[in-house]
Amino acid sequence: MKNLTLKKFISYWEWDFMLQGAFSPDLYFVGEEGVEYAFQLRHFLEETTFQQLQNELERYLHRDTIAPFVKHLQFQICDNEYTEVILSGNKVKVDGGKSLKMIGSFIREEGLEQLIPRINDIEPQYLELVYESIPEMIFIIDKEKGGIVSCNHEVEKKLLYSKDELIGEHYSMLLSVEDRHIAELGLIADDLVANRFFTISRKDGSNLYVKISGRTIDYKGKSYKIIVLIDKSDLAKTERELARREREYRQLVENSSDYITIINSDFKIEWLSKNFEDSLGYGYEELKGESFLKFIHPEDRPYMERLTIQAVSENWKNYQHEIKIQKKDGDYVIFQSDVVRYSDDAGNKAITYSKDITALRRAENEQKRLNKLKGEFVSIASHQLRTPLATFQTNLELLDHLIKKEGKAEKLDVCLNRLNVELARMSAMTEGLLLIGKTDANQIEVTPKCINLCEFLRKLVETECYNVQVKRYRGETPPLIVADPFLLTNVISNLVENALKYTVDNMPPVVGVTKEGDTTTFYVKDYGVGIPLEDQETIFESFTRGSNVHDFAGTGLGLAIVKRFCDLMNVSISFESEKGQGTIFYLSFISRPS
Known part of the structure; x- marks a missing residue:
C-alpha cells in the first residue's frame, strides 16, 4: 500500500458480536491515481490491537451505560505512515430488542475541525450517531428562540448538567457575563460561526475556555442551529502561562x-x-x-x-x-x-x-601592583633600617668597651641603657614591619604540622623562662592540632609577653589548654590594665594600642602580626577584656583525631 487516504473524512461501521465481530461495510481508500480500494478494518491494525478492540466492544455492549464508546486508533495506511482515527459508536437493539449490536463512525482526527462546515454531508441515518458519539460538546438549538433542543453525552460529562436541566433553557445561560452579548450575535446568525473563542460556565461555577463553531442544519424536518464546543481550556491555560512567563522573562532581561x-x-x-x-x-x-x-x-x-x-x-x-x-x-x-x-x-x-568585570580586573591588577610595591618597600626599608642599626649596635659595644676600660662606666650607664632600649624598640619595629609586609604580600610560607599543644606550650614556657602559671590539662585525649610551629611560636610568645608586660601587682598570667568536642583552645589570662571598650574593635590593626597603655613600651604591631598569623593558619582568635580587670585571649583550633 502506498499513498492511500481515507476517501471520506467520516465513514460508518456496524459490529455484530454474534457474527464473530465482523465489521461492515469495508473502508474505502483512494490511491495516487484516484483508484478506490476497499479493505476490512483489521487490515490497518496490528492483530493484538484488533483483538483488544473487539474485547473492549464486547464489554461495552454488555455494560449498563448510555455513554458512547470512543477509542482513538492509529491506522497504518502504508509501511511507515499512520493516520489518527477516532472510532466511536452506540448500542442498537435488533431482532425486536432481543439482541444488541454496535453502529458507529470513523472520523479522522484532523477531520474534527471540518465536521461543522460539512455537517450537511453526513448521511441522515447517521446524524444522531455522529452527534452523540464524537468526543466534543454538541448542542442543537432552536434557531428562532435560542432554546436548547438537545445535547450529546459529552455536554453532560464536561459541563456537569444533565440533559433535562438544559433542554428548554436558553443557551445564553452557559455563557459568561463578559461573553454573553458578543456570543448571542454570532450564534443566531445565519452564516457559519467558526473559530471564535468564549468562556462557558459549568454547573459547579468553574469555567471552560472553548472554541465555538456552528451551522444551520435540517433536523427532523425543521431548521436548527447545531453548535460544537471544543474544549480549549488546557490551551488557554498554556497560553496564559506562556504569556506570564514571557512578561516575567522580559522584565528579568530588561532589569x-x-x-x-x-x-x-x-x-x-x-x-x-x-x-x-x-x-x-x-x-x-x-x-x-x-x-x-x-x-x-x-x-x-x-x-x-x-x-x-x-x-x-x-x-x-x-x-x-x-x-x-x-x-x-x-x-x-x-x-x-x-x-x-x-x-x-x-x-x-x-x-x-x-x-x-572591567573594574574588578583593574582593581585586582592595581592590588597586585601595590603588593609588589609594598614587597619592594618592605625589602628596601628593612635593609635600610637594619644597616644603621647594625652600625649603631657595633658602636655601642665599642663605646661600652672603651668606657669600661677607662673606668668611666658609672657616668654613662643611663645613656647606654637608653640607647639599648631604643635599639630594642627599633629592632622590634623593623622585624614587625618586615613580618606584616611579608604577610600582606603573601610571602609567608605556612608549613602545617601535627602538634601536641600541651607539650608545645610547656617547652615554650621553659625555653623563654616565662613567669606564668600553667594550668594542668584535664582532657581525656591529647590536644593534637595542626599548625605551623614558627607562626604558632610567634603568636603564643606575643600574647604571653603582652600579658606579662601589662600585668600589675606582680600577679603572674595564667596559660592553659582545654578541649571540648572538635575544638582545642589555648588561653592566656592576665590581671593587667585591660583593654578599654572603645579600643577593642581596632585592637588588631597595625600601629594601634590601647588608650590606657602610654606608660608601657610597645610598637602597636604585635597583635596585628598575631591576627595575620592566625588567619594564615585558619586559627580563630578572640578575647574578653574589661578596663582595669585584665584580659583573656583565646586561640581556637580544630582538633586532630588522636
Whole structure:
C-alpha cells in the first residue's frame, strides 16, 4: 500500500458480536491515481490491537451505560505512515430488542475541525450517531428562540448538567457575563460561526475556555442551529502561562545587570539586551546583524574561535569565557560570560550572559601592583633600617668597651641603657614591619604540622623562662592540632609577653589548654590594665594600642602580626577584656583525631 487516504473524512461501521465481530461495510481508500480500494478494518491494525478492540466492544455492549464508546486508533495506511482515527459508536437493539449490536463512525482526527462546515454531508441515518458519539460538546438549538433542543453525552460529562436541566433553557445561560452579548450575535446568525473563542460556565461555577463553531442544519424536518464546543481550556491555560512567563522573562532581561546576546553559528548577533548601548556606546541597530568577532580584542579573537570550535565539536551545552570587547570610543571592557548552546528551526545558536568585570580586573591588577610595591618597600626599608642599626649596635659595644676600660662606666650607664632600649624598640619595629609586609604580600610560607599543644606550650614556657602559671590539662585525649610551629611560636610568645608586660601587682598570667568536642583552645589570662571598650574593635590593626597603655613600651604591631598569623593558619582568635580587670585571649583550633 502506498499513498492511500481515507476517501471520506467520516465513514460508518456496524459490529455484530454474534457474527464473530465482523465489521461492515469495508473502508474505502483512494490511491495516487484516484483508484478506490476497499479493505476490512483489521487490515490497518496490528492483530493484538484488533483483538483488544473487539474485547473492549464486547464489554461495552454488555455494560449498563448510555455513554458512547470512543477509542482513538492509529491506522497504518502504508509501511511507515499512520493516520489518527477516532472510532466511536452506540448500542442498537435488533431482532425486536432481543439482541444488541454496535453502529458507529470513523472520523479522522484532523477531520474534527471540518465536521461543522460539512455537517450537511453526513448521511441522515447517521446524524444522531455522529452527534452523540464524537468526543466534543454538541448542542442543537432552536434557531428562532435560542432554546436548547438537545445535547450529546459529552455536554453532560464536561459541563456537569444533565440533559433535562438544559433542554428548554436558553443557551445564553452557559455563557459568561463578559461573553454573553458578543456570543448571542454570532450564534443566531445565519452564516457559519467558526473559530471564535468564549468562556462557558459549568454547573459547579468553574469555567471552560472553548472554541465555538456552528451551522444551520435540517433536523427532523425543521431548521436548527447545531453548535460544537471544543474544549480549549488546557490551551488557554498554556497560553496564559506562556504569556506570564514571557512578561516575567522580559522584565528579568530588561532589569538584569547581565548583558545578554543571542549569536548564531556564523557569529552574527541576532539579538542583544539594551544595556549594551550604555556599556559599549553602540546603538542597537549598529550591533544587530554584525559579527560578534568584529568587536573582540585582536589578542582574544584566536582564543574565542578555538573555544567555539571545541564547544561545537565536543557538543558542550554550556561553557564560560573571559574576553575584552571594544567600545565605540576605542576603549575596551572585559566581559566574563556564561554561554548556553541550543538549536532551533534556524540552526545552532548560543545565548551569552555576560558581566562587565572591567573594574574588578583593574582593581585586582592595581592590588597586585601595590603588593609588589609594598614587597619592594618592605625589602628596601628593612635593609635600610637594619644597616644603621647594625652600625649603631657595633658602636655601642665599642663605646661600652672603651668606657669600661677607662673606668668611666658609672657616668654613662643611663645613656647606654637608653640607647639599648631604643635599639630594642627599633629592632622590634623593623622585624614587625618586615613580618606584616611579608604577610600582606603573601610571602609567608605556612608549613602545617601535627602538634601536641600541651607539650608545645610547656617547652615554650621553659625555653623563654616565662613567669606564668600553667594550668594542668584535664582532657581525656591529647590536644593534637595542626599548625605551623614558627607562626604558632610567634603568636603564643606575643600574647604571653603582652600579658606579662601589662600585668600589675606582680600577679603572674595564667596559660592553659582545654578541649571540648572538635575544638582545642589555648588561653592566656592576665590581671593587667585591660583593654578599654572603645579600643577593642581596632585592637588588631597595625600601629594601634590601647588608650590606657602610654606608660608601657610597645610598637602597636604585635597583635596585628598575631591576627595575620592566625588567619594564615585558619586559627580563630578572640578575647574578653574589661578596663582595669585584665584580659583573656583565646586561640581556637580544630582538633586532630588522636
